[in-house]
Amino acid sequence: MAFGTSLRRRVEQLSFRNKMGLATIFACALCVATACVAFTLHELTTYRDGFEQEQHGLAEVLASNVTAAVLFGDETMASDLLGAIRLVPQIDAAYILADGRLFAYYESAAALPKDPQLLKSFTEGYPGPTLKVPVISDGEHIGELFLLTNNDELKGTISSYLTIATLVFLGACLMAMTLAHWEARAIYSPILRLRTIIQSIRETRDYSARVETVPDKDFGRLIDSFNAMLAEIENRDERLERVVGDLVMARDAADTANKSKSQFLANMSHELRTPLNAIINYAEIIIEDLEDVKGDEASTESLETASSDLAKIKSAGIHLLTLINGILDLSKIEAGRMEIDAYAFDLKMTLREVADTVRPAAEQNGNQLVMRVDDHVGTIVTDGMKLKQCILNLLSNACKFTKDGTVSTEIRSISVKDVPSVEIVVADTGIGMDAHQIESLFEAFVQADASTTRQYGGTGLGLAITKRMVELLGGTIRVESELGTGSRFIIIVPCQHPAAENIEVEDVSADIEHTFPGTLPEAQGTERQIALIVDDDAAARDLMARIVLRLNYEVRFAKDGEQALAMIAEEDPAVIVLDLHMPRMNGWTLLQHLKRHEEYADIPVIVVSVDEDRAACLKLGAEDYFTKPLNRLELERALMSYAGTIDGRVLIVEDNENAVDLLSRAASQLGFGVEVARSAEAGLTLLSKEPYQGIILDLGLPGMNGFEFLSVLRETPDLREIPVIVFSAQELDDDQLSTLSTNAQGYFQKGNVSPRAVLRNLVKKSNSRHGPEDQEEVNSAC
Secondary structure, eight states: OHHHHHHHHHHHHSOHHHHHHHHHHHHHHHHHHHHHHHHHHHHHHHHHHHHHHHHHHHHHHHHHHTHHHHHHTOHHHHHHHHHGGGGOTTEEEEEEEETTEEEEEEESSSOOOSSHHHHHHHHHTOSSOEEEEEEEETTEEEEEEEEEEOOHHHHHHHHHHHHHHHHHHHHHHHHHHHHHHHHHHHHHHHHHHHHHHHHHHHHHOOTTOOOOOOSOHHHHHHHHHHHHHHHHHHHHHHHHHHHHHHHHHHHHHHHHHHHHHHHHHHHHHHHHHHHHHHHHHHHHHHHHHHHHTTTOGGGHHHHHHHHHHHHHHHHHHHHHHHHHHHHHHHHHHHTTOOOOOOEEEEHHHHHHHHHHHHHHHHHHTTOEEEEEEOTTOOEEEEOHHHHHHHHHHHHHHHHHTOSSSEEEEEEEEEEETTEEEEEEEEEEOSSOOOHHHHHTTTSTTOOSOHHHHHHHOOOSOHHHHHHHHHHHTTOEEEEEEETTTEEEEEEEEESBOTTGGGSOOOOHHHHOOOOOSOOOOOOOOSOOEEEEEEOSOHHHHHHHHHHHHTTTEEEEEESSHHHHHHHHHHHOOSEEEEOSOOSSSOHHHHHHHHHHSHHHHTSOEEEEESSOOHHHHHHTTOSEEEESSOOHHHHHHHHHTTTTOOOSEEEEEOOOHHHHHHHHHHHHHHTOEEEEESSHHHHHHHHTTSOOSEEEEOSSOSSSOHHHHHHHHHHSTTTTTSOEEEEEOOOOOHHHHHHHHHHOSEEEEBTTBOHHHHHHHHHHHHHTOOOHHHHHHHHHHO
């Protein structure tokens, strides 16, 4: 079967000319072969029949001649008569059986056994034809004559016939090949000219070429039709050239317009975010400064008015920023420039952060905020910022369109087509929607109706962005609503983003920074370290200086990268706050220069920019990244970790000497006192003797491992509140990551992050620890 398929494919791949020749040769060869075979079979049949008749006649003559000898028992005479057949080469032996015994015999090419039984077996097994003729006298059966013959003459005849047939067949094939060659030339010549013209047209695209006509009617009509087709194509190409020219001009105009639009969006992003950053942060600082002087009764009323006005400025700026971000996000999604930055994070903690954000809006409308999370929900791998924005958009809408009601969020683990996923349901008891409103719900710039816009405000971008972001995360979103009753929005996203294996997963716990409401600790210590602010915008430099000065830093300024390098060499700053867009040497170039030079590589760099290039900056060595307008509290916490104002001791539970040395140096640079335990048991012993600010824990410890250490720690009432950051080279599965998300405050994999970043994360966890009442409020939220 396979051979037949292969042969058919080979024949199909032959050219038309070869197929024609092969068909002619095959037809002729088949006819000649059939004739030769028929002739040979006829001659062989005729020869065989004549041979059999000849031998049978000879046998009958011999039987008649030996009758008298057998009748009178003369064995000698019978043997002599049998010996007369030696002149017949086709007979190998002959013998007579009479009265059950060997009476007489003749041997030529065959030696006969003398025992009658053996002779019978010998005769039956003889390879050549055998003849048996009865010996009869006066009608009485007196014996039997046996002739043993050979096929030598027949074989010679067959060989001669086959030789003659083969020669005839080969001669016929030669004549067929000659005929096929002539036939192929006669038929293929017009086709060859046609193929040559087609090949030339394909290479030169010159459709003005024509094929020369031939006298043959069939090929002549084919060539005439082909020439007519070329003429039509030539006319069509002339028309197409004119159309393409017009299209190219239109495309160039569209490209120019698109570039202008993209440039406009980029400029709008920078130009709008930069002043908004100043408005919001200046308003925050002035509000706090006014709060400090409210004790002066003479100016209390005016201060309260000013504080109220500034609060309105801040609120309006944040609202405007939200609208701008929505428009920019939508333009990025529609242009296909919105990228997924997948990393592992704790979904429970993300929901707590969202709950803290929307709680004021819920309370403003008298709504009760309810959060429910399935116990099986833990760490997932996707773009946490985008998923958080989706939940925040839905909750903000629910709080806005609900008054004196309930806004709830429920998260549970499910499986969709055997893919582990999470289902997030945001429900409210607000105004609801009818079927017509639901149809256009996820379209950009669309709200339920004009009255909704007038009453509740907004641009109608939130749900459009949410839907597109959910789809980017590989999930789905749907809505169930009834007018006057409320709405339910259901988001389903996979626990691991479909493209997570191809996306460089960022530092896991660097992004799991579960910051809760609270205030920063007061700066301690007397030694003031230097913070270098690198920004070409004077207002931005002044704003950063106001923030940095509150944290016990001395401030130095640089307008571009070149000035910054000179100041770094002179001042040796403890931290650098860097903008990316500057004249001469920009922030990217400065960042690369710092990390390439060993004397500057250890200086922590915090990037503050209007661009969203967090992943790229972290790859180049930045310690942290904030987008303008920035979250001032988060920036201050980051700066605090480099201010040398840490007060407390940290316990490092690690058995590797190199890791112990690096972690100890990083902790000392931040101001921690350091204690080292080489095993989990030794660590528990130290914890029972004195308090620690936090713990850096390796998992692969001798004896009791890191997971067992965490279990004992969380079961001990006096120790369960100590922050623990896991710093290990061990590869973890989903269950282990889930355990760490419950019992530890962060997880870093060795080799992916510096020890200083681990300690800085511990500082942030320590600063964000709650008292008992705060913790109870957070737990109730989820």
